[in-house]
Amino acid sequence: MQNTYWSGRLNERLSQGRLIDVAVCTYRRASLETTLRSLATQILPVGTSLRVIVADNDETPIARALVVSIGAELGIDYRYIHAPQRNISVARNACLDAGDAPLLAFIDDDESAIPHWLAALAARLDETGADAVLGPARALYPPGAPAWASRADLHSTTPPFTETDDIRTGYTCNVLLRRSAFGGRRFDLDLGRSGGEDDVFFAGAVRDGARIAYAPDAIVDDPVPIARLTIGWLCRRSFRNGQTYARTRLAAGGGRPILLVTAAGKAVLCLVAAAITAPSAVRWRRMTVRGMLHLGACATYLGRPDLQLY
Template sequence: MTATPTRSAPIRSTPVRSVAICVCSYERPASLSRCLASLERLATPALADEAVRIVVVDNSPSRSAAETVAIHAAASRFRVTGVHEPAKGLSRARNAAIAAVRAGGEDAFAFIDDDEVATPGWLAALLATLERTGEPAAVGPVHPIFEERPPEWALRGGFFADVDPDGALHAREGRTNNVIIRRAALDEAGIGFDPVYDELGGEDTALFRALAAKGWRIAVAPDAIVHEWVPARRVALAWLARRWYRTGGLEARTHALPYGSPAGRATALARGLARIGAGGALAAGTALAGGWRDPSRLVHRLFTIARGGGLVASVVGRESREYATPRIEATPTRQEDATG
């Protein structure tokens, strides 16, 4: 994301006087309640409470979030808006949130996931980064909270965190699990979330790559920390492999060459085979060099192989539709209750 910005100066210099915090939710009322509770603890010295609005998009046909939103709205220090988007899909839900922000007229909007909790300084750090850098958007780090003690390889490898390198001024990729965006800048860009990613996931990566082509750079806000709840079922090689396989298909879709075209398929095949070969060779070399003593090193090689597999599979249109049948939240554990 190093292209020369093409945004107008007024957008860059306009102060943010109001903000909407957007949370998209599907059949996870307990997680949503925990997320909303964390927002009540926000410290917002630069904004009065009435300048902050919480927008919850309920993406389930059953309106699973309705009761949670109503209870929270009755006691919240902020204004709370519930939006029902019955057509299931990540892009549809996020576009519904943006539409609500446009209707409300807030200067900026932030996204946080319904399985995350914000630290008290989260929003203030995002806003300060926008003001300091003048960039159209800023992202913060996401650190995991594991439901159960994970194996050492998962902790050592950092596979469940979204964190930019120390000292980075701009993010490698934009992401919607911890981001703030100037509404006027997005309006000017004329780009939204593409519904083609509703079931695939990666709608945020696709959006920010399209915005990068328009000159956007995404600032890093290292102090804008959120924590993501990680269920025990995710802490498994199979889950990681599926996630990384999906990123290969996403890479094929967001490449400069048209997805599914002869040139696009040839490029995806070549890149995928190269990754599989390189990943396999690196895994063998790591094992021979004693990598088995630190399994996280071998798991990193799995990332390269799985992503290559996703690229190769994209050649015949076989993509991982991770969100076609999203998992419905189970009954909260005692530990979940304690964190709420």
């Protein structure tokens, strides 16, 4: 059962023009406070306001007290939802259902947005007429991080452009979308523990005609935990991303044998390149991580189960 709580200024904001819902899915992260504070300091165009929707994916409503406290302190409109099924797709779908603003943004609960983040996304949406706009998630490396980490920058997130500069999928760590273009679409519950639910969500929308644009100035900062500063973690994430990519290719009607041969060939080339570039701490890691992406795709084409990351 989902319990919801509104702040007191909702009706006032709804009557003031353009409203944007900003969704945050959370699970036991103290960094949620930093995220909420960054949303409270957004510099928005005249006539535009935001409302924060927080979906708490914990079994108990642990985040409720923090959301209520921050909402009262900063005077922001919010909606708190307890979505306790321990499945990120459940939380994301709760955010889709919770608001009624024509525009909906997503940001992660360990990120913070620069002051013009939401305005930059909205401006790009208006400029392009796209159905969704992605911004970059800029990795922030902690003191003492290995030198290769910041040089390779394998933790930042940007759109996967095609050779024709199209964007055929997306992510929820930094996005603004038009509800009307995604009405009725939901995040896949089967991917809620493995990851990749956002890739599949946006890839399906693109196949159905949605257009996605990019706003490079709409930056969110994403601190990188020490535990993720290893080649092992990067390879596991890339392998899982490859599985998701393969799922979208199959859904688009790709032939499994041809896709498998292509992915296997790319994996071999990347791993050979990693061996050749071994003297470079950055290059061999980049090629290894890229190779793991293609190996993940091969695993899906062969019918192997998804790697569980969460």
